[in-house]
Structure formats: C-alpha cells, structure tokens
Amino acid sequence: MSMNYRPSHTKPSSTLNSLKVLETVARFGTGTTAKEITDALQMPQATAYRVLNSLVADEYLARTSDLRGFALGHAISGLITAATPPTVPTAARDAIQEFRSKNRFAVHLIMFRNSSLRIADEDPDYPLHSVFEMLRYPHMSAAGKLMLAEMGDSAAPFPKGPLMGLTPQTITDKALLEKQLEEIRANDEATEINELEEGSASLAFPVRLNDEPAGAALCLTSPAERFSATCQHEDEARDLALRLAPLLF
CATH class of the missing domain: 3.30.450.40 (GAF domain)
Structure with missing residues (x-):
C-alpha cells in the first residue's frame, strides 16, 4: 500500500520523512524491513536509510535482534504517553x-x-x-x-x-x-x-x-x-x- 511519499518536484522535509517512517513501522509492526518502508512510501532507498539510521541513533526506532528489521524504540514511549489519556x-x-x-x-x-x-x-x-x-x-x-x-x-x-x-x-x-x-x-x-x-x-x-x-x-x-x-x-x-x-x- 502506497502512502504517497511526495512528487519528485517537491522536496519533503526530514521531519516529514521521519514521521512517515515511524508511522509505517507502527502500522506494519515489529520487524518492518527497510524494503517494506521504501515500497510503502515510494521513498528513495538512500533517503530511507538516512532517516532510519537517524531514528535508530535517537532511539525512536530499534533494530530487531536479527538486524533484519525495525521496531518502535524507547524514545517513542514518551510520545505515546503524551498522546494517550x-x-x-x-x-x-x-x-x-x-x-x-x-x-x-x-x-x-x-x-x-x-x-x-x-x-x-x-x-x-x-x-x-x-x-x-x-x-x-x-x-x-x-x-x-x-x-x-x-x-x-x-x-x-x-x-x-x-x-x-x-x-x-x-x-x-x-x-x-x-x-x-x-x-x-x-x-x-x-x-x-x-x-x-x-x-x-x-x-x-x-x-x-x-x-x-x-x-x-x-x-x-x-x-x-x-x-x-x-x-x-x-x-x-x-x-x-x-x-x-x-x-x-
């Protein structure tokens, strides 16, 4: 399912890219692969890996134990808590x-x-x-x-x-x-x-x-x-x- 990444003539912000990657991992669940993310968002592979590495470094995402996929990280819990009554x-x-x-x-x-x-x-x-x-x-x-x-x-x-x-x-x-x-x-x-x-x-x-x-x-x-x-x-x-x-x- 495509989430309409953005037309090539429009340069999306890094913040928007990060939010869409997080949304995709949350929707697909633990073990979401980089390929699944690029396919879902129609995002260039280089952009996806740059965003993924940044989110992992900041602990918004975490790599699964087999290093093949991603899961929501520790830092995202604060956002979830803030949004949940x-x-x-x-x-x-x-x-x-x-x-x-x-x-x-x-x-x-x-x-x-x-x-x-x-x-x-x-x-x-x-x-x-x-x-x-x-x-x-x-x-x-x-x-x-x-x-x-x-x-x-x-x-x-x-x-x-x-x-x-x-x-x-x-x-x-x-x-x-x-x-x-x-x-x-x-x-x-x-x-x-x-x-x-x-x-x-x-x-x-x-x-x-x-x-x-x-x-x-x-x-x-x-x-x-x-x-x-x-x-x-x-x-x-x-x-x-x-x-x-x-x-x-």
Whole structure:
C-alpha cells in the first residue's frame, strides 16, 4: 500500500520523512524491513536509510535482534504517553465520585507523566479553570508543586529562565519556590491560593504506592474565601488517596 511519499518536484522535509517512517513501522509492526518502508512510501532507498539510521541513533526506532528489521524504540514511549489519556479504573472513579457526592468543593485526580501533569479525572460539576496554564506551568498549581517536590534532586525541578507569573500571588522567585517545595516534602501536601487564578485555591495530596514516588495528586479546589472549610476535609482526602494508590498503580 502506497502512502504517497511526495512528487519528485517537491522536496519533503526530514521531519516529514521521519514521521512517515515511524508511522509505517507502527502500522506494519515489529520487524518492518527497510524494503517494506521504501515500497510503502515510494521513498528513495538512500533517503530511507538516512532517516532510519537517524531514528535508530535517537532511539525512536530499534533494530530487531536479527538486524533484519525495525521496531518502535524507547524514545517513542514518551510520545505515546503524551498522546494517550491516563487510564483510571472504574473502581478508582467510583471512589472519587463517592467522595465528591459528600462535599461541596471540586475533586480532581491529576496524574504525573514524564515530568508533566495530565488530567485523569476532572470533577464534572466543577470543571478546572486555567487548564493550559496549569499544565504548562506546574509551579502555579498545588498539583504541579507536589509533582516538583516529588522530583527532588532526580531532575531539574524548574524550567530555565524566570518563572512565569499569572497573578500577584504566583511564586516567581526560584529560591522561594524551592523553600516551599521543602515544606511540601515535609508535610506531604501542597497548597495554592490565588496563584493560578484569582479567587481560587487548591489543596493536593500525593497518591503513591508504599514508599514509591507519587504518581498522581488528589486535588481539592474551592473559591479562595472558602478554602479553610475545604481544608477541614484533609483526613478524608488523605484516606482516599491511600485507597486510590493500589487501584491506579
């Protein structure tokens, strides 16, 4: 089956070539040969081998053990994870929904994937606001700060350059943020008040299995003026986080 490589008078970019080769290997499966790729894409052999060698070097593709074909490599897993919504078992969703039904604040489950936040179970009655900013700038949200605290010294916790600020309360000083992350590690919870959005506050608890790093955050979100009342449910939220861990990981 031809995938219409491109007419000879049009010079495709190396990026497009790489994406089409990856697509072909994903479609044909482990063991896809260079000939199958050139036939499917009507791609010149020299171009195909140049693209294949580059993708193997960058670990987006891997050679099969017999060296006759190719398979998707280790580096592609990050792309697959980013494109695939987190899976939340029915039992975990039911436990979260039961907790929601007893309270008048939002309850969200946020997963940690490849040093980024992923929305796993959003409260349908109180949808998240400023979603793009929360996912892009983890230092602004309780869930994001909890993730940064969990990363510790295993990875650079902050982006290069100055920290982005959305409100006057957003922490943009890296030294001050690091101090807060130390407090989060000590207290095993993270808070955010008017930092992501004026008038909103959030409390996040880690969801972890045994002594492993947290893989998610259970977040309680409410208007800032009612945040103290929301915090009174800390014990129930921590208990739910403990019950969620074996269901999620």
